[in-house]
Amino acid sequence: xxxxxxxxxxxxxxxxxxxxxxxxxxxxxxxxxxxxxxxxxxxxxxxxxxxxxxxxxxxxxxxxxxxxxxxxxxxxxxxxxxxxxxxxxxxxxxxxxxxxxxxxxxxxxxxxxxxxxxxxxxxxxxxxxxxxxxxxxxxxxxxxxxxxxxxxxxxxxxxxxxxxxxxxxxxxxxxxxxxxxxxxxxxxxxxxxxxxxxxxxxxxxxxxxxxxxxxxxxxxxxxxxxxxxxxxxxxxxxxxxxxxxxxxxxxxxxxxxxxxxxxxxxxxxxxxxxxxxxxxxxxxxxxxxxxxxxxxxxxxxxxxxxxxxxxxxxxxxxxxxxxxxxxxxxxxxxxxxxxxxxxxxxxxxxxx
Numbered sequence: 001x002x003x004x005x006x007x008x009x010x011x012x013x014x015x016x017x018x019x020x021x022x023x024x025x026x027x028x029x030x031x032x033x034x035x036x037x038x039x040x041x042x043x044x045x046x047x048x049x050x051x052x053x054x055x056x057x058x059x060x061x062x063x064x065x066x067x068x069x070x071x072x073x074x075x076x077x078x079x080x081x082x083x084x085x086x087x088x089x090x091x092x093x094x095x096x097x098x099x100x101x102x103x104x105x106x107x108x109x110x111x112x113x114x115x116x117x118x119x120x121x122x123x124x125x126x127x128x129x130x131x132x133x134x135x136x137x138x139x140x141x142x143x144x145x146x147x148x149x150x151x152x153x154x155x156x157x158x159x160x161x162x163x164x165x166x167x168x169x170x171x172x173x174x175x176x177x178x179x180x181x182x183x184x185x186x187x188x189x190x191x192x193x194x195x196x197x198x199x200x201x202x203x204x205x206x207x208x209x210x211x212x213x214x215x216x217x218x219x220x221x222x223x224x225x226x227x228x229x230x231x232x233x234x235x236x237x238x239x240x241x242x243x244x245x246x247x248x249x250x251x252x253x254x255x256x257x258x259x260x261x262x263x264x265x266x267x268x269x270x271x272x273x274x275x276x277x278x279x280x281x282x283x284x285x286x287x288x289x290x291x292x293x294x295x296x297x298x299x300x301x302x303x304x305x306x307x308x309x310x311x312x313x314x315x316x317x318x319x320x321x322x323x324x325x326x327x328x329x330x331x332x333x334x335x336x337x338x339x340x341x342x343x344x345x346x347x348x349x350x351x352x
Contacts, residue, residue, distance in 0.1 A: 037072055041065055056173035060166075066134055067125055067166065074124030078117040081232035085112075085239075088305025090280035090292050090312070103287040106184055106275035112239045114188050115195030115271060118171045119231050122196050126163030126225060130156055137162040143223065151207060155222035160203065164196050183247040186256050187274055197269050198234045202226040235271070242271040281312035292351045299349045311351035321348045 043049050047061035047068075061068055082093040091109055104110045129137035139156035146152055171192055175185045206224045211217030243266040245256040256272055258265065266272055283291035297307035297316055307316040327342035 037068065041068060054174035054177055056177050057170055060170045060173065064134075064136065064166070067128065070124040070128040070133070071121055071170065073127075074121035075117070076120075077124060077228050078113075078120035081116050081120070081228060082113060084229075085232050085236045088298075088303070088310070090304070090310060091277070092295075094290060103278055103280075103284070103289050106187065106273060107277040108239055108242045108271065108273045109277060111187070111191045111242055111271040111273045112235060114191040115198070115235050115238070116232060117195070118167050118192035119195035119199045119235070120228070121171055122160070122163040122167035122199055123225060123228055123231070124163075125166045126158050126160050129159040129162055140223070147221070151219035151221045153222065154220035155206075155208070157223040158203070158225045160200060160223075160225060164200065167192075167196055181254060183254070183256065183274055186247065186254065187245070187272055190256065190268075191271055194238065194269055194271055195231075195235060198231050198238070199225060201269065202230055202234065238269070238271045242273050244276070245272045245274060279312065281314075295351045297349050297351055307349055307351065314352045316349045316351050319348050319350070320345045322346075 037050075041047065041049075041061075047053070047058045047065065050058070050061065050068075053061065079093075086093040086109075091104070093109075093113075104113075125134075128134050130139055132138060137159050140159040140161065141157075143153040143157055172189055175188050175192075178185055181189075202225075203223050204226055205221050207219045207221040209216035209219055243263055244259045245266070246259045247254050248257045249255075278287070278289060280289055281292060283289060283293065292310055292312060293314075295310060297310045298305050299307040299316065299318075302308070304310065322343055323346050324341055324343050326339040329337050329339040331337055
C-alpha cells in the first residue's frame with residue numbers, strides 16, 4: 001500500500017463518517033453524503049423525511065425545496081474544507097472525535113465547524129442563484145452605471161445577500177428555536193455569522209475588456225465570491241486567534257465577553273469559544289475522541305503534522321511502502337505526453 005493511498009483512504013473514511021453522523025451536532029451537514037436526497041424529497045413526507053433537521057429547517061425546506069440541492073453542496077464544501085484545514089492536526093475533523101459528543105462542544109473546533117458550515121451554505125446557494133437554478137433569486141443587478149475607477153458595472157454579480165439571508169434562516173434556526181439564549185447558543189450564532197462575514201469581506205471585482213484587439217477601451221465588471229478555499233484559509237486563521245469568552249449579563253441581555261481582561265476585544269469577524277479543547281491524544285470513545293494512534297506523521301516536521309506533536313510524545317513506527325509515480329515523460333507531436341510508471345520504496349511513519 002502506497003503512502004499516498006494510505007493518507008487518501010484515511011481522509012475518505014473520515015469524510016464519510018463525518019457526514020454520516022454529524023447531524024446531531026450540526027443539523028444539515030449529513031446532507032453532504034446523502035445520495036438519496038431527491039428521492040426523500042419526492043416522498044409524500046417530503047422535507048419531514050430528512051432526518052436531523054430542526055422544525056424551522058423543515059419549514060425552510062418546504063418553502064424552498066429547490067434550494068436543498070445547494071444546501072447539500074454547501075455541506076459538502078464545509079466537510080471537505082474542514083478535512084483539508086485540519087488534516088495534519090490531532091483533531092482532524094472526524095466525527096468520532098466529538099461532533100455529536102462532548103469533546104469539542106463549546107471549543108475552538110466547534111467554532112470553526114459552525115463558521116465554515118454557515119459560509120458553505122451561503123456560498124452554494126449564492127452560486128445556485130448566479131447559475132439560474134433557483135426561481136426566487138438570480139444575479140445581483142442592483143449595481144449599475146459607471147464606477148469611480150472608470151469601468152462599467154455589468155455582468156452577473158453574485159447575489160451574496162440572498163445566500164447570506166438563506167444561510168441565516170436555515171443554519172441559525174436550530175439555535176434560535178431554543179428560545180432562551182444560553183452561552184452555547186450565543187457562541188454558535190456568533191460563529192455562524194463570522195463564517196458568513198469571511199465570505200462577504202472577500203468579495204472581489206472581476207472584469208472583462210472590450211475594444212479593438214483587446215485594447216480594453218471599455219471594461220465591464222461584476223462582483224464575485226472568492227474561492228471557498230480562500231474562505232477556509234481565513235477561517236483557519238480566525239481559529240488560531242479565537243477568543244475565549246464567558247457570558248455576562250448586561251441589563252436584560254446576556255453577552256459574551258473575553259474571559260480575561262488581557263484578551264483583546266473580539267469583533268464580529270472573529271471566532272469565539274467557551275471551553276478549552278482536550279489534547280485529543282488518547283482514545284476516549286465515551287467523549288468521542290479517536291486519539292492519534294496509527295495516524296500518519298512527518299518525522300522531519302516540527303509543526304502540527306510532525307511525529308513529535310501529532311504522536312503526543314509517544315513515538316512512532318516506521319514502515320516501507322511502495323509508491324507508483326509517473327516518470328520519464330515525453331511530449332509527442334501532436335499533442336500528447338507519454339509517461340512510464342516508476343515504482344520506488346518510501347518510509348511511512350505512523351504514531352504509536
